[in-house]
Amino acid sequence: MSQDLPPRLDPRSIEPARYRGWQEGGYFHVPASAVLEDGREPYVIVIPPPNVTAALHMGHGLNNTVQDVLIRWRRMQGRATLWVPGTDHAGIATQNVVERQLAAEGLHRDDVGREKFVERVWGFVTETGGTILDQLKAIGASCDWERTRFTLDDELRRAVREVFVTLYEQGLIYRGEYIINWCPRCLTALSNEEAESEETPGTLWHLRYPLGEEAWAAAEAARDAGAEAIGRLDDGTWYLTVSTTRPETMLGDTGVAVHPGDERYEGLVGASVHLPLARRPIPIVADHHVDPDFGSGMVKVTPAHDKNDFEIAGRTGLELVDVLTPDARMSDAVPEAFRGLDRFEAREAVLEALEDAGLLAGTDEHTHSVPHCYRCGTVVEPRLSEQWFVSMKPLAEPALQASKDGTVTFTPVHWQRVYEHWMENIQDWCISRQLWWGHRIPVWYCECGQVIVAREDPTACTECGSEALEQDPDVLDTWFSSQLWPFSVFGWPEETDDLKAFYPGHTMVTAPEILFFWVARMIMMGYHFRGEAPFADVYLHGTVRDIRGRKMSKSLGNGIDPLRVVEEFGADAMRFTIVSQCAIGTDISMDHEDVEATFAAGRNFANKIWNAGRFALMSVGDEPVRSLDEIRGDLAAEDRWVLSRVARAAEQATNGLERFRLHEVAEGLYHHFWGEICDWYLEVVKSRLADAAEPASREAARATLVTVLDHALRLLHPIVPFVTAELWARLPSSDGDERAGDLIVAPWPSGTDGWLDEDAEADFGAFQSLVAETRRLRKEYGVGEGQRVTIHVHGGPDDFLAGLSKRSAALEQLARVDAVESGSGVGVGANAVLPNGAELFLPLEGVIDVERERSRMAAEIEKLEGLLTGVRARLANEQFVNNAPDEVVRKARENAAQLEEQSSKLREKLARLAA
């Protein structure tokens, strides 16, 4: 059966079928009873749910490969292993997609109305949503698909309601009018996390605000005391200077603030300022927030459009004037000339008007960070608005503690501090969104003024009995439902068996970008509603970047489609490539312009596994092999060596997986398999596997080879599941040791410590260096591959030479040595000293044409010397050294040094040949 394996691995012909086999075998599914009744230890990962409309990209490839590696490993360890898949409804993102579709038809969401719009989104999501989960199957993700969840499932709606209402009842959710981040394009409030700041070079404009006459005397005194912000216009009016990066908001100024201790402006507090353009009087107030040392020490206060100003207003009683409409145009609160202007047009218009009035004092270059909507990139506007908030401080406490006492760990550990810093400075969370797609806020308003917050939709007012209830039009931030994911997927608030069995989970694998959006909030919710953290370890992997270090993205066109990679090179190749780059704390870089080069390592390795397996299967045949215990006495040194290496590989892999050092695991196993099993063991053991070989030795070799391959395939399976499973299924069984049905549930290698054999390792290591030195000498003296040689060995450990005689076949195979003789050897030849002290002599008389080799070398030396003489002559020429460009002289010197070295090496070689 193994004979029909093709010499080249064709992933397409094995991967899909193998995956189907796993699914049909039910290997991905684990029932709660496995934990609750059978007492198996669970291992649970909940997937970071991709956006329901997303298409698989390399970021998902990375994220899910890592999860699958961990899942497969734990499953093999015998844990009741569960990976829960699902998707996120992704409020803004999904709504934007459908709105764009509507726009293509010339429609706006208002044209179709809320109900129809939501229907349409559902249609879209039902039709195209979830394809990403199918795409995950192509990369081998062993999720329990029977448990697939969607954040808008009825079950999860119930969880959201329960959490909202409970938090409300506990006073942790409240509604109020505050400055929030507003996206004028998405027309919704955003959380602080959703407003991404970006360093932007901009301008700081200095504006002059005329003072009321009653303040002129104080102004003059302030000016005389050195207050540069105070001045006098041509018409004699006294003014003060304030600065802003958003001049259009000056129309909404309702005051000017100074620091209460600022002596310069003491007499001005309480005075009035004539707000230009708006032609309103506004007062000067004192507030601690103002930094007297920054700028003029005077701040214009725009309470409806700035968070700090809003707080100043709250303390000083300044009015609130909202000068912007939701889509960021100037509102009716401003003079007619500006009404309806877009905020940026208004900026120009305001500046022009101020300039005309002689009230623009000047400008400065000013780089500051400007918040942008994380979904559409529009500049976010701080805006006064009535929204729902979660009071975070009380929730953060246990979640912070969990990090500090190690209940929850972070890898890389660096993120622990970032997490803690954020938790310590946590701010309330604005959770209402002015969208239609999402979890509707479970709050109803009655005309009598009653506010009803309820788990079930109410039919009548609890106060007046009226049935005319209006539900709050807003929906919740997407992350409000995502944060419940670790328990909502198990049916919470029902106390289900799943919940009992699988909560808390174990590992959270995700990207650092959503540490605050999601991870932190899951931990808080876990503590608040379940009394414990939803997972013990947070593994934060890097970002997938292109060769120039740019994040892969659709808009940059620098992405690599994982499905294309699977199609061309196989899922194993992609997984191995990803995992081998997965060093802790580093990003993954891939060249989108040379996809083949990027995945070559993985593809080649998968093919190597395939061929090594193919060869081993052919050599071993179908007959069952003995157990190792049975043939222990017949084991050759190389058998004991390779088993010892297997034991080390297993230990190293387990250790690496436990610490999320996936890159080390991949690299270690790669070397073990390719560098030890393929390059050495298979080559050494070839002759013993031949039909003509001595039977006891052959049986020992067969048993060892099957054991080694069995273990190697198990160790590699989490990373490259397909090719390993394909081969493993074909391994002959060993007597009295029935294999599990499929590699996916074969036991993870452990307890191989008994195979460690330092003597065997030292002994085989000496043999390896002998082979390596022999090969090197052959190459160096041009002894062709077809030419058999005799080598002489003497010195070194006593049994070294004796051991070699048993390996004549291996020496023949590895180094084309047909005889080993003891003693130092005589005549013309090459020699080398091995690390163990033994001396190796390779006679060359009669092997190569020594005279010809000598004259070839001599000729080469002559040629080098000729070149060297030329270069030296040039360097000796002062004119050349003085006049030629430095670069040229430097190169000549380097060249000379190089030639000298080459020539002296060759002379040495010639001398040895002569000896």
Place this chain on the structure above:
RNA sequence: GGUCGCUUAGCUCAGCUGGUAGAGCGCCACGUUCACAUCGUGGAUGUCGCAGGUUCGAGUCCUGCAGCGACCACCA
């Protein structure tokens, strides 16, 4: 502005608690005898960012400097 990180072979990066510099890809040469040319064998290439310090010994620890980056906050 605060915090943290990075700087090692042409490229992408490993190097845990200090002990003779590593991998993959790429490059050069040779090789198809029976697992694999998606292969084998051999080879070349590094003042481990710069400057000091601790040490018998520093890529690894300390200090300073330079360059790059991340996260957070934000003063108008």
